[in-house]
Every structure is written in structure tokens, then in C-alpha cells.
Amino acid sequence: MTKLEAIIQPSRFEAVKEALTELGVEGMTIFDVRGHGRQKGHTEVYRGREYSVDLLPKIKLELVLPDNLVNQVIDAIVKTASTGKIGDGKIFVSKVDEVIRIRNQERGVAAL
Amino acid sequence: MPLLANSSTSQDAYQKESEDIRERFERSHDGQAAVRERSDLIDSLIRQLWAQSPTGLAGADRICVTALGGYGRRALFPCSDVDVLFLHETALSETGQKQTIPRVCQALWDRHLRVSPTTRSLGECGRLHRDNLEFNISLLDCRCLCGDTELFEQLRSRVIPKMVAREALELQQRLTDLTSARHNKYGHTIFHLEPNIKDYPGGLRDYQVACWLSLISELEKTGVWPAPENLLPGAFREECGAALDFLSAVRCFLHYRQGRDLNGLTYELQAEAAAAGIGLAGGVPVAPAAWMRTYFRHVRSIYRLTVLFDEVPPARSGLYRLFENRKSRLSNADFSVVEGRVFLRQLSSVQDPSVLFGLFEFVGRHGLKLTAETERCVEAALPRLRQWAEHAPDLWPQFRRILVSPHAGAALRAMHRLGVLVLLFPEFQAVDSLVIRDYYHRYTVDEHSFVAVENVHALRTPDNELERRFRDILDGIERPDLLFLAILLHDVGKGMPAEDHVAGSLQASASVLDRLQLEPVDRDTVTFLIASHLLMSATTRRQNIFDPKVVGEFSESVGTTERLKMLTLFTYTDIKSVNPEALTPWKAEMLWQFYAAAFNHLSRTVDDQRLTASTANSERIKEVVAAAGEIDAKHITSFLEGFPKRYLLMHTPGEIVTHCQMYDRLKLKDDEPQIDVLRREGYFELVLLTLDCPGLFAHVVGTLSSWGMNILKAEAFSNKAGVVLDTIRFSDRFRTLELNPSEVNRLKRNLSEAVAGEINVVELMEAKFKPGAQGLKVKIEPSVQTDNECSQHSTLVEIIAQDRPGLLYDISSTMAELGCNIEVAIIDTQGQTATDVFHVTCAGTKLDREHQKNLQAALLEQL
Numbered sequence: 001m002t003k004l005e006a007i008i009q010p011s012r013f014e015a016v017k018e019a020l021t022e023l024g025v026e027g028m029t030i031f032d033v034r035g036h037g038r039q040k041g042h043t044e045v046y047r048g049r050e051y052s053v054d055l056l057p058k059i060k061l062e063l064v065l066p067d068n069l070v071n072q073v074i075d076a077i078v079k080t081a082s083t084g085k086i087g088d089g090k091i092f093v094s095k096v097d098e099v100i101r102i103r104n105q106e107r108g109v110a111a112l
Numbered sequence: 113m114p115l116l117a118n119s120s121t122s123q124d125a126y127q128k129e130s131e132d133i134r135e136r137f138e139r140s141h142d143g144q145a146a147v148r149e150r151s152d153l154i155d156s157l158i159r160q161l162w163a164q165s166p167t168g169l170a171g172a173d174r175i176c177v178t179a180l181g182g183y184g185r186r187a188l189f190p191c192s193d194v195d196v197l198f199l200h201e202t203a204l205s206e207t208g209q210k211q212t213i214p215r216v217c218q219a220l221w222d223r224h225l226r227v228s229p230t231t232r233s234l235g236e237c238g239r240l241h242r243d244n245l246e247f248n249i250s251l252l253d254c255r256c257l258c259g260d261t262e263l264f265e266q267l268r269s270r271v272i273p274k275m276v277a278r279e280a281l282e283l284q285q286r287l288t289d290l291t292s293a294r295h296n297k298y299g300h301t302i303f304h305l306e307p308n309i310k311d312y313p314g315g316l317r318d319y320q321v322a323c324w325l326s327l328i329s330e331l332e333k334t335g336v337w338p339a340p341e342n343l344l345p346g347a348f349r350e351e352c353g354a355a356l357d358f359l360s361a362v363r364c365f366l367h368y369r370q371g372r373d374l375n376g377l378t379y380e381l382q383a384e385a386a387a388a389g390i391g392l393a394g395g396v397p398v399a400p401a402a403w404m405r406t407y408f409r410h411v412r413s414i415y416r417l418t419v420l421f422d423e424v425p426p427a428r429s430g431l432y433r434l435f436e437n438r439k440s441r442l443s444n445a446d447f448s449v450v451e452g453r454v455f456l457r458q459l460s461s462v463q464d465p466s467v468l469f470g471l472f473e474f475v476g477r478h479g480l481k482l483t484a485e486t487e488r489c490v491e492a493a494l495p496r497l498r499q500w501a502e503h504a505p506d507l508w509p510q511f512r513r514i515l516v517s518p519h520a521g522a523a524l525r526a527m528h529r530l531g532v533l534v535l536l537f538p539e540f541q542a543v544d545s546l547v548i549r550d551y552y553h554r555y556t557v558d559e560h561s562f563v564a565v566e567n568v569h570a571l572r573t574p575d576n577e578l579e580r581r582f583r584d585i586l587d588g589i590e591r592p593d594l595l596f597l598a599i600l601l602h603d604v605g606k607g608m609p610a611e612d613h614v615a616g617s618l619q620a621s622a623s624v625l626d627r628l629q630l631e632p633v634d635r636d637t638v639t640f641l642i643a644s645h646l647l648m649s650a651t652t653r654r655q656n657i658f659d660p661k662v663v664g665e666f667s668e669s670v671g672t673t674e675r676l677k678m679l680t681l682f683t684y685t686d687i688k689s690v691n692p693e694a695l696t697p698w699k700a701e702m703l704w705q706f707y708a709a710a711f712n713h714l715s716r717t718v719d720d721q722r723l724t725a726s727t728a729n730s731e732r733i734k735e736v737v738a739a740a741g742e743i744d745a746k747h748i749t750s751f752l753e754g755f756p757k758r759y760l761l762m763h764t765p766g767e768i769v770t771h772c773q774m775y776d777r778l779k780l781k782d783d784e785p786q787i788d789v790l791r792r793e794g795y796f797e798l799v800l801l802t803l804d805c806p807g808l809f810a811h812v813v814g815t816l817s818s819w820g821m822n823i824l825k826a827e828a829f830s831n832k833a834g835v836v837l838d839t840i841r842f843s844d845r846f847r848t849l850e851l852n853p854s855e856v857n858r859l860k861r862n863l864s865e866a867v868a869g870e871i872n873v874v875e876l877m878e879a880k881f882k883p884g885a886q887g888l889k890v891k892i893e894p895s896v897q898t899d900n901e902c903s904q905h906s907t908l909v910e911i912i913a914q915d916r917p918g919l920l921y922d923i924s925s926t927m928a929e930l931g932c933n934i935e936v937a938i939i940d941t942q943g944q945t946a947t948d949v950f951h952v953t954c955a956g957t958k959l960d961r962e963h964q965k966n967l968q969a970a971l972l973e974q975l
Contacts, residue, residue: 011654012701034698034701053658
């Protein structure tokens with residue numbers, strides 16, 4: 001099993017979610033996050049006062065998938081979250097040893 | 113029903129009878145009947161158990177078996193505790209009933225009944241048990257089951273009335289304190305996604321507390337037990353009786369479904385109850401949302417009983433009483449305030465609609481509650497109000513005062529509870545207790561609207577930096593009343609059969625706005641806000657708010673900074689009022705950043721967004737042409753050509769036509785400046801139309817300052833023909849124009865002379881200008897920013913400074929001295945902060961870097 005952590009633009013979230021639903025991905029965890037990578041952020045002026053927009057709003061998705069779905073899901077996220085501009089985000093991929101469903105203690109892929 | 117109490121046959125019979133009661137309930141959904149029948153069944157069982165016990169009937173001790181609490185009221189729910197008191201006169205003997213009691217209880221436990229036995233002497237029942245007040249309260253529902261009836265009579269006719277007469281106040285205070293603590297635990301609201309129908313505000317417990325308070329009060333006054341059906345005041349009986357029937361049915365349903373005393377109405381159980389039509393006439397199945405709407409209506413009726421709890425004098429700390437008593441100083445000729453509650457000085461006074469509106473405005477201004485008596489008087493005044501509302505020319509001026517009051521949410525809620533709001537705006541009935549059944553919407557639609565109004569008012573006392581930023585936006589809104597009206601009406605469409613709720617809300621609000629007789633420009637604002645109330649959240653969610661194109665398109669659709677401010681606050685409160693956690697700091701930050709970007713776009717591009725001949729076909733210009741009557745359309749468009757688009761949005765068609773007529777007079781009278789001074793609500797407005805000349809703006813604002821006028825807002829635009837239109841709002845600090853109306857003409861003459869250069873404004877300022885003492889509440893650090901990128905042909909100068917009389921003259925004269933020509937000026941004041949945006953040129957071009965530096969330094973010196 002594989003865990004994907006995708007950081008994407010908030011404006012692309014609905015499209016990504018739709019694409020994942022079409023692929024049959026049933027569960028995901030969503031976080032409202034802020035941060036920066038190479039995009040860094042910038043300074044704005046509002047009514048003569050400067051304010052920094054150094055931590056930009058992003059959406060973070062976490063999904064744990066059976067290995068056979070991983071590449072398809074990565075492709076779908078890349079395709080739908082990409083605008084071609086700096087700040088489109090990243091996907092982190094890592095292995096998961098075990099999954100346990102708390103309700104009935106099912107384990108492994110069956111618990112996903 | 114014969115029961116052999118201690119045999120397996122008797123257990124079977126008990127089981128069967130219990131099943132029969134359940135079946136009858138499943139068929140009829142009559143919860144009240146089920147709890148009565150169940151009480152009777154247990155009565156019968158206990159009597160037989162007691163009779164069959166060896167010492168039950170002929171024991172040496174005088175003892176009486178008494179039902180208490182819900183069981184005592186003959187309201188024993190399927191899985192509720194069976195509270196039984198074994199009342200005795202003296203200490204029980206070891207060989208007597210002392211052995212019988214455990215045997216009877218054991219037999220009941222064997223039938224899976226949750227018996228809570230208590231053994232007390234008459235003397236113990238007559239004392240106040242401060243550490244176990246529930247026992248004293250449960251005695252109020254005592255009912256004799258078997259045993260020594262004479263002993264019971266002593267308890268009921270002598271011991272309890274005496275105890276109540278002695279301890280009434282403490283009993284009432286403790287009851288209301290316990291209730292208040294319980295309400296506090298559940299957020300003082302009936303609106304919960306998965307409510308507990310017994311303990312949450314508006315639940316069965318509240319109904320019972322109201323009955324107990326009334327019973328204690330009657331017993332104390334008369335020493336006589338009142339009839340149970342007369343416990344609640346007449347005005348509440350019908351509605352609360354129906355609510356009790358409904359909740360009893362629901363509680364029976366919950367107990368039977370779960371086999372335990374669990375009273376939480378989960379999502380799944382809501383769906384099951386709705387499908388079974390529990391509590392509904394005829395048991396007709398309905399959608400869960402519709403069933404919950406019925407639930408909320410009933411619970412709201414019971415929650416209204418809490419007004420009776422307030423009648424109990426509170427057992428508070430001296431400090432709290434001091435605070436509450438301070439409020440009594442708010443009393444006036446119509447209303448008196450005692451312990452934070454409003455009494456009417458004359459009960460019939462609210463028959464006069466202006467007093468009735470005054471009452472709700474009073475509540476809104478001070479955050480007070482109405483007494484039960486005041487509420488009854490308001491309800492009695494409704495027929496008169498209905499007649500008045502049919503042709504009420506001043507409905508809006510009265511209603512808007514309520515909307516802008518700091519506790520408007522409480523006032524609106526009271527108006528809705530008493531039927532006033534729906535009487536004035538029948539459209540609101542569509543969302544009365546309407547449920548949006550998902551995990552996000554905590555409140556019914558009507559409550560969501562009230563909470564939304566409250567959340568905007570709450571910004572005046574911000575809790576954090578983000579809220580402070582939104583508070584600043586609120587401070588800058590000129591007409592918050594229009595924002596609040598739009599908030600109140602924005603979701604009315606959810607209760608209408610319209611395709612989407614926004615269309616429904618617009619349809620409903622059109623008739624409300626007709627009735628309120630709003631000015632066309634105000635009407636446009638409210639309509640815009642309702643129509644666009646989802647725009648900003650949809651854009652932040654679906655589009656990249658850092659993309660200048662997205663910001664530009666959004667800003668264009670909003671049009672003016674005034675509308676942007678209102679829409680931002682609308683979006684803020686609409687999200688925040690879905691549930692207490694809905695507006696996360698992340699979302700609030702996104703919203704604010706988007707607002708700031710759009711604000712910058714609107715204020716910095718104003719110089720570039722000009723009206724041209726090609727914009728003559730826009731809807732707005734067509735409206736102006738329609739309002740112009742005889743004036744030729746071409747003539748209008750030639751007057752408008754070159755003005756910023758903002759001009760078209762900031763003025764009504766009628767005002768634009770008036771400006772066009774001034775333009776005609778200007779041409780007819782050899783370019784003589786056209787000046788008008790208009791009296792508005794709370795301020796004056798100067799409209800000046802003249803040919804542009806160096807230092808013009810400084811001359812005008814200098815003249816006003818020398819007259820002691822305080823400039824609140826100003827705009828200066830010029831059209832393609834080089835004609836300048838200045839609109840300046842000012843307050844008359846010394847009431848010169850108000851007390852001497854003829855001075856208006858002298859001011860106009862003075863302004864005309866200043867524009868023509870016939871008087872020296874510098875000398876005028878030196879001779880007459882009196883700055884006066886000004887208390888600084890907040891110190892504003894001055895700042896001057898210049899930007900050559902915002903506009904294609906002018907330099908943006910953005911100034912933040914501490915507001916003071918003569919400030920605008922100092923700024924504009926400094927600019928004039930440095931050879932700057934003001935192309936566009938937008939002047940704004942928020943509290944003690946002046947925020948001025950200028951687009952300036954020098955010899956027709958942007959200012960070079962050196963010039964910008966000099967201007968910044970000179971301005972900062974002045975500030």
C-alpha cells in the first residue's frame with residue numbers, strides 16, 4: 001500500500017477530487033494548509049500598509065491506496081492540478097506497512 | 113390486569129403487557145398514552161409485589177410506597193428510571209418493611225426495570241437537601257402507589273407545602289441555576305445537528321422545569337396543589353402541549369429503538385423517525401429535513417418557556433447584581449429595565465407601532481430580554497400592527513434602526529419569536545425553522561440569518577488580528593443598514609420553489625424592498641448583495657485569487673470599493689454562520705487577501721477605467737438616459753465621456769442627470785462654476801462643476817475648512833472636456849449652516865470666489881481656520897506611497913494619516929505647490945484614519961522618480 005500526500009492549489013481542488021472519484025478513490029483526508037516552496041510568496045500593499053503574503057494557501061490531500069492504483073492516481077492529480085505556473089504543488093509518495101480499520105480491526109487493503 | 117407478581121407467569125404477563133403497549137405505540141405513535149400506560153403497568157406491578165410480601169400489608173411500620181419524578185407524573189418512558197420512595201413515619205424495624213423493600217426492588221430489577229429506590233421519613237422529606245436537590249424536586253411529582261395513604265396525605269398536604277413555602281426562593285434559584293448551567297453546556301441554542309431531546313435547550317427537561325417553577329410558585333402563594341394542566345401560563349399551553357406530545361412520541365421511539373434510556377437524536381434515527389412519521393399527524397412519512405423542521409418548531413416553543421425562568425430573582429454575586437442594576441439606569445419613559453429585562457411602563461403602549469419598534473430597538477441597542485408579560489403584550493398588539501403595516505410609509509426608517517443596533521440579532525430573534533418579523537415580511541415565513549440537513553449547516557435557515565447579522569456586529573469587538581482587519585472594513589462602510597437587510601433576506605429563496613435559492617431570494621426581496629420603499633440606489637445595493645452573495649466564496653474556492661486576471665474580472669463585476677467592502681463582510685459572515693467552526697483562519701485569510709487585491713485593483717485602476725463613446729450602450733447609461741427625460745442621449749454621453757467608470761456606479765441616474773444639467777448651465781453662463789450644497793441625513797454634500805485649473809481642489813477644500821467644515825469623503829473626477837466634478841461630503845462642526853440656512857448661499861459665493869481665484873484661500877485659512885482640540889483615541893502613523901505602474905498616464909499617491917481638520921487642504925495644497933495636477937481623488941475617512949488616493953500628473957505626464965521623492969517628503973512633513 002502507498003500513501004500519497006499531494007499539495008495543490010486551492011482552486012484546483014474540486015477538479016482533482018472529481019478526477020479521483022472517477023478513478024474510484026473512495027477516501028481521502030483534506031487539510032487547509034499554508035506554506036511555500038520555491039514560489040516563496042510576496043509583499044502586498046493595502047491602504048498604504050505593507051503586508052506579506054509569504055505563506056500561501058494550499059490544499060493538502062492524503063490518500064492511502066492499493067499499489068495498483070498509485071500511478072493512475074498520480075497521473076490524474078498531475079493532470080488536473082497543473083496550471084503550468086509556479087506554485088502548482090507537489091506529490092509525496094511513501095510506503096505504508098499496515099492499515100487497520102478501528103471499527104472491526106480489518107487489516108491491509110481490505111481496510112482501505 | 114392480574115399479575116402474579118413473583119412467578120414466571122407474572123414475568124411473562126408483564127412482558128406481554130409491555131409488548132402490547134409498544135405495539136399500540138408503534139400503531140398510534142401516541143407517546144403520551146404509552147408513558148401513561150407504562151406507568152399504570154408498573155403501578156400495578158408494584159402494588160401486587162407489595163401486597164404479596166409477607167409484611168407488606170400488615171407490617172408493624174407505617175409506610176407508603178410513592179412514585180416520584182416522571183413516574184410520579186405518570187410519564188414513565190420505556191427505558192426511564194422508576195423512581196420510588198418508601199416513605200415511613202419513624203425508623204423502620206429490622207423485621208418489618210426493612211426486609212420487604214429490597215425484595216420488592218429485587219423483583220423489579222428482575223424484570224429489567226431500572227428502579228431507583230429511596231427510603232425517607234416524613235421529617236427528612238420536609239428538609240431542603242442542598243446536596244441532593246433533585247430529591248426535593250422529585251417530591252413535587254409524588255403520587256401514592258400503595259401502603260399507608262394517611263402517611264402520604266401528610267406528605268402531600270402538609271410536609272411538602274411547608275417545605276416549599278419555606279424554601280421556595282432557594283428551590284427556584286437552584287433550579288434556574290442548574291438549567292442555566294445545562295443550557296450553557298449546550299451553547300444556549302436549540303440548534304444542534306444531533307440533539308438530545310431531553311437535556312438540550314428546548315428539550316423535555318426545560319418543559320418540566322417551567323412546570324416545577326410554576327408549581328413551586330403556586331404552592332408558596334396558596335399552599336394548594338394546582339392542577340397539572342394549569343401549570344403553564346395560558347399563552348404557552350397550546351403550543352407547548354403540542355410540543356410535549358411530539359417530544360414524548362419521539363422519546364418513546366428512541367427508547368424502543370435503542371432499548372436504553374438514550375435520548376440523542378442521531379442522523380440515522382432522524383431518518384428513521386421521519387420515515388415512520390413519528391409525532392406527525394396521521395404518521396405520514398416525510399423527508400428527514402421536513403421532519404427536523406417540525407422538531408425545531410416544537411423545541412422553539414418549549415425554549416420560549418425560558419422567559420419564565422428569568423422571572424426568578426437570580427442568586428448571583430454582588431458584582432453581577434451591580435452590573436445588572438446598572439442596566440436599570442437605561443429605563444426611559446416607555447420602558448423600565450429590571451435585572452436585565454424590559455418591562456412596559458404602560459402595558460397597552462406597544463399597540464402604537466412606533467413604541468413597538470422602539471421596544472425592539474431598545475432590545476437591540478442594549479442586549480436586553482423581554483419579560484413574559486411584555487411578550488404577551490407584544491403578541492396582543494399584532495392585529496393593530498398588521499393594519500399599520502398595510503400602509504406604513506416609515507417602516508424602513510424604523511426597521512433600519514433595529515438592524516444597525518449592536519444586539520440586532522437578539523432583537524430580530526425576539527421579533528421572529530413573537531410573530532412580528534413574519535407579519536412585517538411574510539416572505540420570511542418560507543424559511544421559518546427550515547432545515548438544511550447536512551453536517552455543515554448547524555442552524556436552521558432563519559437562525560443562520562440572525563447569526564449572520566450577529567457575527568457582523570460582533571466584529572466591533574474583535575478577538576484577533578484577522579477580525580480586526582474585517583472590523584476595519586466594517587468601519588469603512590457607509591450604509592451598514594443595507595448590508596444587514598441583504599443578510600436578513602439572502603436565503604429566503606431556500607424556502608421557495610425557485611430553481612436556485614438566489615433567484616428565489618431576489619424574487620422575495622423585490623416585494624420586501626417595495627414595501628420598505630427604499631431609494632432606487634439603496635435597492636440596487638441590496639439586490640446586488642443578494643445576487644452576488646456566493647460570488648466571492650465561489651471565486652476563492654475555485655479560482656486562483658493571486659491571478660491578476662481573476663482579481664480584475666471579479667473587481668469589475670463588483671464595481672466599487674463600497675460594494676466590495678459589503679460583499680466581503682457578507683461572505684465572511686455567511687461562511688462563519690454555517691457553524692461555529694466553518695470559517696477557519698485559513699479561509700478568513702484567503703477572503704481578506706482576495707478583498708485586499710480587489711480593493712487595490714479598484715482604487716488603483718480608477719484612472720484607467722474611463723467611460724468612452726463605446727460604453728454608451730451599457731445598461732447603466734441606458735438607465736441614466738431613461739431618467740433624463742427630454743435631455744438628448746448623445747448629450748448625456750458626451751458629458752459622461754472621460755469620467756471614470758466609478759462615477760457611473762457611485763451616483764444614481766437622477767444625480768447624474770442633475771450633474772448634466774449643471775454642465776449645461778456651466779456652458780450657458782460662460783463657464784461660471786456651478787455649485788450646489790445639499791443637505792443629507794447627518795452631513796452636507798457639495799457638488800461643484802467647473803473647468804479645471806491649477807490648485808482647484810486645494811481651493812475648494814481650503815474654503816470648506818476655513819468655514820469649520822469637516823470633510824468626510826470626497827471625489828474629484830474630470831471628463832474629456834476638462835470639466836471637473838467634485839463631490840465632497842462634510843459635517844458642519846459648528847452647526848453654521850443648520851442654524852443659519854442663509855449662510856448656505858454665502859458659502860456657495862465664497863466657494864465660487866475661491867475657484868475663480870478672487871479670494872486668497874491661504875489667507876482665509878490663516879485668518880479663520882480653527883483646528884480645535886482633538887482627542888486622539890488611536891495614533892495613526894502617516895504613510896505616503898507612490899506607484900507609477902498602476903495607471904497608464906498618472907502616478908498613484910496613496911496617503912494614510914491621522915484625520916484632522918484641514919488635513920485635505922494641507923495635502924492638496926502641497927501637491928499644487930509641487931506642480932501636481934489632481935486627475936482623480938478618492939478621499940475616505942474611517943474613524944480617525946484618513947485614507948486618500950490621488951492620481952496625479954505633472955505637465956500631463958507621470959511624476960518622475962525625483963518628483964515622487966520630493967512629493968513624499970513634503971507630504972510626510974505636513975502629516
